[in-house]
Amino acid sequence: MNIDDCVRLSVEAVPADVRAGFPSNPLATLTSQLDLVVRPAADLSQSREDGGFCDGMSFLDDGVVLYRPTGNRRENFTLAHELGHWVVARLDPVLDWLADNDSDGRVLETICDRFARELLLPAQIAAELVGPGPVRAHHILDLYDTTQASHPVCMIAVAERLRGMGAIALIDRFTGEVTDASVRPDPDRGWPETIPWRGQRLPEGHHLLGLPEGTTRTERIRWRGRWSEEDFYVDVVVARTKIVCVFADTDLWTPGTGAPLIDRSFDTRLQLRGYCCGTDFQVRGYPCPTCRNPNCPKCGLCKCERAAASDQPCNECGLLYSPALLADGICVDCR
CATH class of the missing domain: 3.30.450.130 (irre protein)
Structure with a gap:
């Protein structure tokens, strides 16, 4: 399995009539044939930390796509790229491969870029x-x-x-x-x-x-x-x-x-495994020198940072403690 295989599987997952109609009218294809909600967002940022081309954003669980309207060929690419995200999110083989090979989103963006290219050219x-x-x-x-x-x-x-x-x-x-x-x-x-x-x-x-x-x-x-x-x-x-x-x-x-x-x-970078934000994950990177655990790709925290983020202040002395060490908001030293 490689990027080429991921792109091929993603394109093949799109019905033939959708592939045929997309280049001539991407917006109508997304809304009428795939029942996606597509909305222009003129103030959508053009900057993507992952380096991708796309000027769009998807809310995959809700079937909503936002895009920056440009009125030119780039707009069609944005819609095709966001369709790529929607398709990939429904392909377990691609998601499994990404879990092993993508730590910062660049590989996923490359797959969606090439998916868009295949639809349009x-x-x-x-x-x-x-x-x-x-x-x-x-x-x-x-x-x-x-x-x-x-x-x-x-x-x-x-x-x-x-x-x-x-x-x-x-x-x-x-x-x-x-x-x-x-x-x-x-x-x-x-x-x-x-x-x-x-x-x-x-x-x-x-x-x-x-x-x-x-x-x-x-x-x-x-x-x-x-x-x-x-x-x-x-x-x-x-x-x-x-x-x-x-x-x-x-x-x-x-x-x-x-x-x-x-x-x-x-x-x-090392291939690291962890559990956070309700799911198992794999990332490339280096473990935290304190807890020796990786940072979660979703929240960005390691195990000790998550623990510190959940600490609460004592109502008496104001020092931070794990919630398990507080009784009615008071630490063990102040009781």
Whole structure:
């Protein structure tokens, strides 16, 4: 079981008539064929801590989807992505696999991104456009011009054609911020610790920000992630407001240079089990040095933090005690 299997199972779980009707009218399909309640929310934040593309939010138990209305192709992607969350929440095999492989939501968001891409832009279209050669930055713009898919959907479709680990990023030419990113993890080693992700920025004065519109180039650059810096090869094309970059682990564009650049760091955090918020969970991370238990992915607390959060003050001295040590609100020392 891997991400590809999760995406395939999720798409197959959608009735064929829903898949057929979704690209032409996503909103009507969700409301009339799936009986979901879909509401615009103009003030919905565009920021997602997990780095996903989507400008929406789902309340799965209630069958409610909120989305930021944009009136363009991105709105369709948001609705397809939220449908992905709704479908995944009903697939036990995918949920079981996520419990073992997703600690911070990035894998789930990637599955829902690729689910949305499959509904809006079948993989075969991107395969035909890219052809047998390596992925180039201009392929994203070409796919956008020849289809009705949004830039994020085109990025996801093209990123799936990458050979090995890599990413596609859209960078704002004026702020240097990564506005969208689609990452292809290494099939064996998983997620790299350093990779372009939404919300990261190029350093002020970076040479890519000074390239004129229409520039294309391939080069080796150093990318600064959240915790470290690593080298990548990039293929770049500069559009009017965006810089489209294809990041690759190896030089895909110069014949005879296919060796890995460096021995990269990948996410090797421990697989931990716990129980909190009414359910068993598994996460990747490090245990609390005090209680040696993991933090719950829902409330964010470890065992000792949960115990401290339940402590109550003594009505006499004001010190905090476990509720079991209080009688009528008075601690043992003040009775």
